[in-house]
Structures are given as C-alpha cells and as structure tokens.
Amino acid sequence: MTGPTTEAGSRDGVAVELPWRVLPDYQCFGCSPANERGLRLQFRHTPDGGLTCALTFDRTFESYPGVVHGGMSATVCDEIMGNLLVLRLGVSVFTTSMRTRYVEPLAIGATYHCTASTDAVAGDKGPYTAHAQITDAAGQAVVFVTGSYQPVTPEQAKARMAMSDDEARLVDQALSALRTD
Template identity: 40%
Template sequence: MTTEAAPVRLPWIDEPRFQCFGCSPRNRIGLALEMHRTDDGGLATEITFSDEYASYPGVVHGGIVSVLVDELMGDLIALDRGMLAFSVTLRTKFLRPLRTGVPYRAVAAITGEGNGVVHAAADVVSLDGTPHVMSSSAYQPISSDQAEGHMGLVGADRDRLAHYFDHAIG
C-alpha cells in the first residue's frame, strides 16, 4: 500500500482550542501525526518514537501505541463520515514491542457500521512489513450535549463546529 505525497489537512487543525495529543502540531508533548491517504482510501502515518515515549528502556509505552492507533482510526472516521466520535471500545494486540528510534507505519481502515457505532481497524508494521500491532475499535458519534458537557464547547465554538455532532449510525 502506498501513500500520496501530500499530507491530509485535518479540517479542525486551525481551531483555537484544538490541542489533540495525537495530531495537533501545537501540542508540545504530543505526537503531531502527519497522515496520508492510502490507495484504498484508508489513512496512514509514519512515526519514529523518541525515548520520551518509552516505558522500558528502548521500548515504546503501550499506552502511547494505543494513542497512535486510536488517533488514526478516529481521524479517518471524522474525515470520511464528517463527524467526531468517541472510541467506546479499543482492542489492541501487541505482537512485538515497538522500539524507540525505529520507524513504523500505521494504517487504518473503516471496517463497518451499525447499531450506533462505526468500526475501524489499524495495524502498525515496521518498514519491512513485519507486523507489530493489530487494533480494532468502535466509535460512537458525539452528540451536541456531549460536546458541551464533556468538551466544554458552548456558544460560538459549539455553533461553529455543530456539523460534526449529532450524526446517526444505523
């Protein structure tokens, strides 16, 4: 699977309150992921983790790896479905540890939808194609009430972003 040269521009990247740990370039401790579309419509990113994201020496913390796959799947859903969603399940199988200082590629795809959720999957592989992580998740669309109550979006902020909320999934 190849990626296109131009990175995907996330539509919410210029939002003043946007500080996402996974993809915001303004979060000084975050991953600042740069994503690309795959030939089959998925979303991919290449990443090399620094020692700042380690658990054991030289090994990337599993929680950080979970952030990587959750971010990629969630952003794909947001881009393809035009909605923001919370992950309600996240299942991650760690086949091999990820090492700091080693480049990896993560790829996400939407795998289905129904019963109020969108399902996605993501894999993390080394550049030679060796699988390291397999993940799947279900995402529930965020309602306007949740945007206000959980995210503190009110007034003009909520109105400006209203098109991302209150989507129904069959």
C-alpha cells in the first residue's frame, strides 16, 4: 500500500462513514479508500464527540531519513478537523487557516493517533474552529494544530468541488441526513 497504514486502533468508537462516499469516483487524498496514492484515513467517533484515527507512515512519506514529512502531519490534522465539522454541522467547510506546532518529529514505521475536537454547533454561522493533535504510542502529544474553517452553501460547494449536478445533489442529500440526525 502506498499510503500510511490506518487502523481502528485501541480507542473506543464507532466507525465513521463520510458523506462523500455517495460520489461514484470519490478520490480524496486524505480519506478515500479508493485512492491508491492517498492516506486512506479511517475515522472513529470518540466518546466526547470528536474523531480519531490511527496511522503509521511508510517511507513513501519520508522527509529526512526515518522522519515523516511535516506536511503529512498537517494534512492528517486538516482532514480530521474538516471532516469532524462536516459530520457535526451537516455542511461543507473549507480550510481558511491552520496553525501547526511540531513538538517531535513523527518516525517512519511508528503508530500514532490523531484526534480532533471542536466546540462548533449546528446553527453557528462560522467561521468554525477545530483542534487536532497527534499522539505517539506513549500518549504524548507530538503535533498540535488549530484550524479555521468557513462553511459554504451547496451551490458554492458544487462550484469549488467541480461536481456535476447529480453529484452535488447526492452530497447535499448526504449532508442533509446529518442535519436531521
């Protein structure tokens, strides 16, 4: 496999099915299981309403010898924070800014957990703030990220994501189902 190894990990939680699954050619670099070159992240709900995922990077994502490229850490955090907001709010969001603090480099072959949280609630106008951190096997945080996300209307999402009318309708229906749960 080209991407990092992802697994449920030892954290409690229910596997998450993302609304993008309704697209017939869903190729998100971060979370699509069909993208052979992507990260293929698999999220689980946390008991406190966040999301988590486990990951182990191979040398495909190496920077310095034995070290995961820092951009991959930021990508994982952006992916989990954005999807947490989409799932919680039932609307598409786009990243407007991220602040990343690296405490320790991630090692190739080591298993880490990324966890995201937010205080955003449905009905808030945005922009929304979310937080993520990556922890090592000992539970020590090695990366901290805060992101800001702007909600978009279904019409804006269709234009920005280059979706057909049918694809936009499918995604909007999937997001609407989240708003009624």
